[in-house]
Amino acid sequence: METDGIATPFGRRAMTLGMLASQAIVKAIPPEASIDKWKLYRWLCEARPKLRVSDRALSVLNALMSFYPKTELAAGDSMVVFPSNMQLSLRTHGMAETTLRRHLAALVDAGLLMRRDSPNGKRYVRRDREGEIGEAFGFSLAPLLARAGEIEQLAAAVTAERLLLLQLRERITLVRRDIVKLIETALEDGLAGDWMQFEAEYRVQILALPRIATPEILTAVLSALEALRTQILKCMEEQIILHNTAGYPDQTERHKQNSKPDSTSDLEPRFESKQDGKAEFQPGPVAMADAAAGIETGNSVGTGKSLDREMARRPVPPLGAGPEPQKPYPLPLVLQACPEIIPFGPGGTISGWRDLMTAAVVVRSMLAISPSAYENACAVLGPENAATVIACILERSGHINSAGGYLRDLTRRAERGEFTLGPMLMALARANGAPAKRAG
Structure with missing residues (x-):
């Protein structure tokens, strides 16, 4: 040797x-x-x-x-x-x-x-x-x-570290999936909570992940994500428990839309049939009062041209005509996801659902969406959700070839129960990042 x-x-x-x-x-x-x-x-x-x-x-x-x-x-x-x-x-x-x-x-x-x-x-x-x-x-x-013994120990240590990294990455993937699904579910069901803040905290933790991570870094990120998931679950479970216990006769429940075809609403216009079989538009008291106010101030209100009257064209759906309209999402969430529609509100601001629906009528005309397509969307989705869809289409107008065709497609999917607004709003809120400027 x-x-x-x-x-x-x-x-x-x-x-x-x-x-x-x-x-x-x-x-x-x-x-x-x-x-x-x-x-x-x-x-x-x-x-x-x-x-x-x-x-x-x-x-x-x-x-x-x-x-x-x-x-x-x-x-x-x-x-x-x-x-x-x-x-x-x-x-x-x-x-x-x-x-x-x-x-x-x-x-x-x-x-x-x-x-x-x-x-x-x-x-x-x-x-x-x-x-x-x-x-x-x-x-x-x-x-x-x-150095054979030393090399064997080093190889075993590297193998154990690689397995630990694999397990940590798998756990982080599962927690990430849980957080995203829970936030989407909360938005779709309209649960109260600062879901955009949860989304922002989630993105901060994900952006902190380096390209080549060590077990120490992954362990810290995993702990933060698990804590965030616990907060989200606690917020959702509290509301679920309260919702399940709501069964007392003196408790105010969710508003049910009147689906009788012959009923009239004080806030909605109606269509009345004449002898020749044609429907004649009959404005409700609110629309008539607005028209009268326009005459008193010297403003002309064209037949069928008024924003309020065009919003009010939605006929009441007959019994069994389709699924009940979805519950509207919070207006601040809609404005955060779709800030482009705010300048089209009365006076360049949106302070309530009526302002949003007024802006939606203006945007509908600007996007060349036919009145029948918008009326059908109002009948299926509800006026608030229809206006929200118009705001979403405006936000993505550069990527949509036919806004009218897209609205009709969403309406048909909603009739079949295949479309909800939550994922669309959440995606737009993520894309816009910073909260929108809110008026009022």
């Missing part, structure tokens, strides 16, 4: 303390030590991040180990390999000689190889008459055998 004396480098290469340490470790190898070289190489590949060597350097080491004739590295054998740079280049798929030298130096600095330079710096071997190796000059693989 080549453990006698000191091996100093040839030429201008300086002797380092690291080289002395590697030679001291080699001298301490137990006589009975041995290890399968390819098993050891697999450990090296696992422990590469800890050893701080590149994959190209490991490919050079693989080529060097392939020149060792035996499968096992044993303490009693000479573990010096002496291929030329040309042979090494062939076994490393044509690697350039300068690149080979750089990676060989990196392996020596990492303590995985040890140089045994000849007097003239060449790599060669002297054999006896029986052909056995007497003395060899090249690279010794003895440091690999000396």
Whole structure:
């Protein structure tokens, strides 16, 4: 075994303390030590991040180990390999000689190889008459055998860290899915709560994730996301419990729309049939009062042209005509998701649902949506939700070819129970980011 004396480098290469340490470790190898070289190489590949060597350097080491004739590295054998740079280049798929030298130096600095330079710096071997190796000059693989136990432990540590990272990423993915689904459900069902603030906190935590994360970073992010999920669940569970206990006769329940076809509302206009079979528009008291106010102030109110009268064209759906209109979403949420509609309100502001519906009529005309399409949407979705859909279409008008066709498609889907406003509003709120300026 080549453990006698000191091996100093040839030429201008300086002797380092690291080289002395590697030679001291080699001298301490137990006589009975041995290890399968390819098993050891697999450990090296696992422990590469800890050893701080590149994959190209490991490919050079693989080529060097392939020149060792035996499968096992044993303490009693000479573990010096002496291929030329040309042979090494062939076994490393044509690697350039300068690149080979750089990676060989990196392996020596990492303590995985040890140089045994000849007097003239060449790599060669002297054999006896029986052909056995007497003395060899090249690279010794003895440091690999000396550090086999350390390399195995490093490989096990890297494997455990990789599994921990995988588990943390899986848990973060599950918590992220829970938070997104819970916020969407709360918005769709109209639950009270600062859901946009929850969404903002969620995005802050997600943006804090680096491209290459450590277990410590992922653990902190996971704890923050789990705490946020607990807050959301607590907020939702409190409202669910209150909702389920609401059954007393003196408690005010959700407003039910009157679906009798012959009933009239004081706030809604109506259509009356004449003898010729044509329907004549009859404005309700509110619309008549608005028209009278317009006459008193000198403003002309054209037949069928007034904003209030156009909003009021929605006929009352007959019994069994379709699903009950969805509950309107909070107006501040609508304005936050669709700020583009605010300037179209009366006086350039929107302070209530009536202002939003007035603005929706103006936008409907601007987007070339037919009155029949808007009236049908009001009948199916309700006037508030129809105005909300118009605001959403205005927000995405640059991506919609036919606003009228899109509105009719959403209305048909709502009739079949396949469309709700929650996801659309949430997506627009995320896209707009900052809360919209609210009037009033």
